[in-house]
Amino acid sequence: MTTSPASGPASGRDPIAEARRQWTAHGWEQAAPGMAAVTSIMRAQQLLLTQIDALLRPFGLTFARFELLRLLSFASEQRMTMRRAGQRLQVHPTSLTSLAARLADDALVERVANPDDGRSAILVLTSAGAALVDEATEVLNREVFEAIGLSSDDVAVLVEVLGRFRAGRGDFAP
C-alpha cells in the first residue's frame, strides 16, 4: 500500500516505541511490553478498518455488514437463525438486530419467522445479497487479505499469538 494513513503523514519515529520508553522511564517496566502490545493491536485495527471501510463504501457495506452477509453465504441454504449468527460473529444481539435491519432495508437479506423458536428470526440471504457479497469479497481478497504486507511466517505467527490471546479471554475453547 502506497497511500498515506488516514491520520496524516508518517513521522519518522514510532509513537508506540516512544510511549514504551516513557512507560519504562516512569517506573512501569512491568507494564511497558503489554502497553506496547495493546496499543499496537489498536493501531493495526484502525489502519485496517479505515482501508476496509473505504473499499466497502461503494458496495454500501461496512465490515460488520460484510461479515454477516459472508456468514450467511457460507450457511446451508444461505440461511441462519439470528441467535446463531450472533454467536458466530460474536456481536451483541442488539447490534445484530440493527445490522440485519439495515441489510433488510437494502434487500440483501430477508427476515423470516423461525418455526422452532418464535423469539429468534431466521436471516436468509437474497440473490442480490449473494451477488454483492461475492463482489465485495473479491475486492477485499485482492486489496487487503492477499496484500497484507507481511511474510507468510509473520501472518502465521500473528494468527497463532492472537489466537492464544483470544482463547485466554474466553473467546473460544482452544
Place this chain on the structure above:
Amino acid sequence: MTTSPASGPASGRDPIAEARRQWTAHGWEQAAPGMAAVTSIMRAQQLLLTQIDALLRPFGLTFARFELLRLLSFASEQRMTMRRAGQRLQVHPTSLTSLAARLADDALVERVANPDDGRSAILVLTSAGAALVDEATEVLNREVFEAIGLSSDDVAVLVEVLGRFRAGRGDFAP
C-alpha cells in the same frame, strides 16, 4: 481474566478458524491466511476496547481521552500543540478537537493560544488531569497491560510483527 466476553459465552469452536476453512473451501486459499490475520486483529481489538472502556468509565474517560491525557503528562511542562498531539496520537484533527473539547469541559486540560501559530492551540494538562490520568494508568497497568495473558515471548513477537505491518502501511519510518 475470568469474565465472559461482552458478546456472550464462548462457543467451543474458533469462528476465525471456521471462516478460514470456508475461505479455503471456496477456492480463496491465497487470501485465507490474510483474512484470518485481519479478523484476529479486529477481534482482539474488540475484546481489549470493551475491557479498557469498562475500566476507564469510572474515571469519565475513554481510551482515546486517556491516551491524550497520558501524552500531555509525558510532555515537557505537560503541554503540547494540538498539531503535535494529533501527529503523536495519529488521530484526525477533527477527532482531536472533539477529544480536547470534552477534556476541557471536565477541566482536565486547558486550551491556550499558541504564540507561534495562531491556527494551532496549545493543550495544557491541569493538576486535576494529571492526578486523574495517574490513577487511570495504575488501573490499566494492573488490569490490562500487566495481565495481558501472553508469555513475554508472545508479547515481543506480537509487537514486532505488528510493527512491521504498521511500518509497511506508512505508520512510521522504520
